[in-house]
Amino acid sequence: MSNCALILYCGLITxxxxxxxxxxxxxxxxxxxxxxxxxxxxxxxxxxxxxxxIFINDKGLFEIDDNPKILAAIIAMxxxxxxxxxxxxIFSGLASYWFLIFVI
Amino acid sequence: xxxxxxxxLKGIIDVSPLMIPVVPFGLIFGVLAIDIGFSPIETxxxxxxxxxxxxxxxxxxxFSGGASSLVIISSVGxxxxxxxxxxxxxxxxLSDLKLIWKIIISYFLIDQAFAISxxxxxxxxxxxRYFHLVGGGATCWVIWQSTTFLGxxxxxxxxxxxxxxxxxxxxxxxxLVNDFRKFINVIxxxxxxxxxxxxxxxxxxxxxxxxxxxxxxxxAMILTTKNKKA
Numbered sequence: 001m002s003n004c005a006l007i008l009y010c011g012l013i014t015x016x017x018x019x020x021x022x023x024x025x026x027x028x029x030x031x032x033x034x035x036x037x038x039x040x041x042x043x044x045x046x047x048x049x050x051x052x053x054i055f056i057n058d059k060g061l062f063e064i065d066d067n068p069k070i071l072a073a074i075i076a077m078x079x080x081x082x083x084x085x086x087x088x089x090i091f092s093g094l095a096s097y098w099f100l101i102f103v104i
Numbered sequence: 105x106x107x108x109x110x111x112x113l114k115g116i117i118d119v120s121p122l123m124i125p126v127v128p129f130g131l132i133f134g135v136l137a138i139d140i141g142f143s144p145i146e147t148x149x150x151x152x153x154x155x156x157x158x159x160x161x162x163x164x165x166x167f168s169g170g171a172s173s174l175v176i177i178s179s180v181g182x183x184x185x186x187x188x189x190x191x192x193x194x195x196x197x198l199s200d201l202k203l204i205w206k207i208i209i210s211y212f213l214i215d216q217a218f219a220i221s222x223x224x225x226x227x228x229x230x231x232x233r234y235f236h237l238v239g240g241g242a243t244c245w246v247i248w249q250s251t252t253f254l255g256x257x258x259x260x261x262x263x264x265x266x267x268x269x270x271x272x273x274x275x276x277x278x279x280l281v282n283d284f285r286k287f288i289n290v291i292x293x294x295x296x297x298x299x300x301x302x303x304x305x306x307x308x309x310x311x312x313x314x315x316x317x318x319x320x321x322x323x324a325m326i327l328t329t330k331n332k333k334a
Contacts, residue, residue, distance in 0.1 A: 001173035003142065003146050004146070004149070005173075006163075006167075006173050006176065006177070007146060007149050007150050007153055007154065007163075008153060009173070009177045010150075010153075010154050010159060010160075010163055010176065010177055010180045011150075011153035011154040011155075013177060013180055013181045013184065014154050014155070014156045014159050014180060014184050014187075015210060015211065017181065017184040017185060017187040017188055017191070018184075018187045018190070018191055018210040018211070018213040019191070019206070019207065019210035020188065020191065021187075021188050021189075021190070021191025021192045021195055022191045022194065022195045022198055022206050022209065022210050022213070023203065023206045023207070023210070035189065035192065035193075036328055037321060037324060037325055037328070038185070038186065038188060038189035038192075039189065040288075040289065040292055040320070040321060040324035041185055041186040041189065041317075041321070042186055042279060042280060042283065043280065043283045043289040043292040043293050043296070043320060043324070044292050044296050044316075044317045044318075044319075044320025044321045044323075044324060045158075045182060045183055045185075045186075045296070045313070045316075045317045045320070046158075046276040046277075046279060046280055046293075046296075047280075047293045047294075047296040047297035047300065047316070047320070048296050048297070048299070048300035048312060048313045048316035048317055048320075049158075049161070049162065049165065049272070049273065049276050049300075049313065050273040050276050050277055050280075050297060051273075051296075051297035051298070051300050051301040052300050052301055052304050052312070053165075053269075053270070053272055053273035054273050055301050056301065056304050060169075060304070060305060062301070069270055069273075072270070073273065073274070073277065076274055076277055076278075077277060077284065080277065080278060080280075080281035080284065081281060081284045081285065083281075084281050084282060085281070086122075086124075086125040086278040086279065086281065087124045087125050087278075089274065089277060089278035089281055090125055090128060090271060090274045090275055090278050093270070093271075093274040093277070094270065094271060094274060097267060097270055098266075098267075101267065
């Protein structure tokens, strides 16, 4: 598949998930149980991107020793839990990562 | 009833604080896409056509890992399934609108716009209240397109040593800050993360995002059922 087709299909599926509920499906089809399960979608999906990006290196290998990303991510998480701020989480993580690789 | 423009403006003002993290996110996306080998036009097209940060980053991540198109598209679909929830929630406020408005609003139904407009739509019963959602969505659109563009230009100037790609997991981590306080969510996060990490090299076709997400949702389903019975 060409890159252009790939982008178009990804765009199409993204749009359809937004459009389908607004226009095509009646809201009665969505009971509280389905709503409850869907509310867990971010918790179920984002870690699948977060964890490998932290624990798996460029060569596709599991890396736990000498990996500053782990500590930086933990610091970011703690800051995030207490501050509830998206921006504080991102910047504390990046700042600790840079501190760990450039200063220590 | 406020004028359409005032409601639109209110949407812009309400969504503004949420735009701060979108700036680095957009920049990182632009930088990474060029780094991976997409052309500037393809990169810009992704932001225009897809207009979804998480979808676009998943596309990049899987593309650079050599996943097939089918796996990339279905993973993007999985990431987007949260929009089904947004759509279902706001649809009751939009049911009287003409189809053309539904088509336009759907394009702008993104995380940030949903988060602020959901509150507004609940409190206001004016006929033109959906302009709030359009205002929030349009603001995010402008920020996302311009930061993608800046990222494309800056791409070459940002040294790889800075490890900016680490901002990707951090951004997603930041989107979960409120979920870390809920017990069931924490379990779901751990299960999904472990499945993705240990399945990364073993789950065929790089389908680890989908498998981990399903494992997480299944966990949520089991834990929420038990909660109710207790």
